[in-house]
Amino acid sequence: NALEISLARTSDGVWFGLHDETLDRTSGTSGFVAADHTWKEVQRYRITAAETDDPRQLPQPYLRFEQLVTAYARSHTIFVDPKVVPTEHLGELFALMAKVEHPTNTFVAKGYCTAQAWPVDARGRGYATWGYYYGAEVAADPTLLSSTQDRWTWLGLDYNGGEDAWRTFTNSGKPVLAHIVPSQAAADKSLRLGADGMVVSGVQQVLGT
Template sequence: MRDAAENLPAGRVLRVRRRDGGDVTGRLYQRRRDGGDIPLRPRPTGTPAAARDLVAEFLARRPFYISHRLGGTEYPEFTQAGLDASLRAGFKALEISLRRCATGEYVMIHDWTTERTVPGTKYPIWSTPWDTLKTLRQAAGPFLRFTDLLDQLPDDVILAVDHKVTSDKQNTNSSDLQSELDLYELLDDAFNGHPERRVLWKHFVNAGSVERAKARGYRTMCMLYPAELATADTSRWDVLGLEWNAPDAAWQQLTATGKPAIAHIITNEGQAQTALSKGATGLMASWPTTVHP
């Protein structure tokens, strides 16, 4: 038996093993500029069943629930403990923040450094290799890569993805834009060419990446604050979010758009009921043992 490689578009390589009677598909890799490979999930072989648009099905629920930062108020943000608790609680959507580290892996973290979640450290994510980041501990658990999540993601759960370096402002940095493009291609591979059926793209009001996401077929979500709502062009997004305790007038303006309206960030049942009474159709919840589907 010998190894062979078949070149694929966008600098990716599909490893195959040659044997009598044909090729056996192996792991899918994303090529890094330094010559190394980052493993991705393999594309399933055979003819897949007709795909469901899980994002559309999810947004049609009343109410729908998204686990914020994998239950990041009750548990350390973006850790296995929070992921396990969110799935046990029945969440069918997980909100995640992604940043690419120095060796190319996408790490689930909100901040640009490790300072807040790992006190006593201050590693910038973009310039720190995964071999260093994986040794750190956020209270009860280590950092997770995006591929760690993908490898255990149930087939009926969707993702709300926040690519931090392009989600909150107009960004012309070539490395950040390349990171966004490479993330799109990773998702293409992970979800069999139809990631828009499993991924909701999250932005903030000044993001320049909204149109790029929509051009690729993704539905988009904007998390707003009352001061932004008055001047925001809400037609740019498919889902709108507002603080659960925002003034009634702001909620009335949001719900008047007729779009799914998600309240953030919910940590207890009282907040959930207040948000629903204001017209929220979904809840971005961060305490999975208390507020869940």
């Protein structure tokens, strides 16, 4: 079992789950840049379900990275993506990850395919890494995969990336995870294309839980 978390960092050094630079999409704010505010200020807001497939869900508080680790590190592999956090703060994140009993067996450093400092540093510390690509971008830049894949232990490709891209990726000799899979139909397609695993957004639709 695995979980994925994208992380932001507050001005007072708290790492928490957030995909974007701002809280605008998740909390309806306007220009609320997480890095410019304290954790106490972030806690005033709740994550709304307005942009999800089920807007009836109740608002939820933002989750500190440590809370996720405490709850799931013993039972799940956790893919960690620091998104827009400046590289000078990555040492803090590695220190948080190192607090678990077997960090390199617990965490995978995840990032967009062109990321450099995060995967290189992570591999140097013994972590596996996962870099995700999009078939359209691979088609537009034939050197994209060859120029970036060495930093990634595992590769990721969108399930709509096209058969040519999927053939190239599955022939790379590295495990390939399909992303971001929203439905059972997309999961079935990913498996037909040769995916070794999937990053799933439609958990209920694909896993039935």
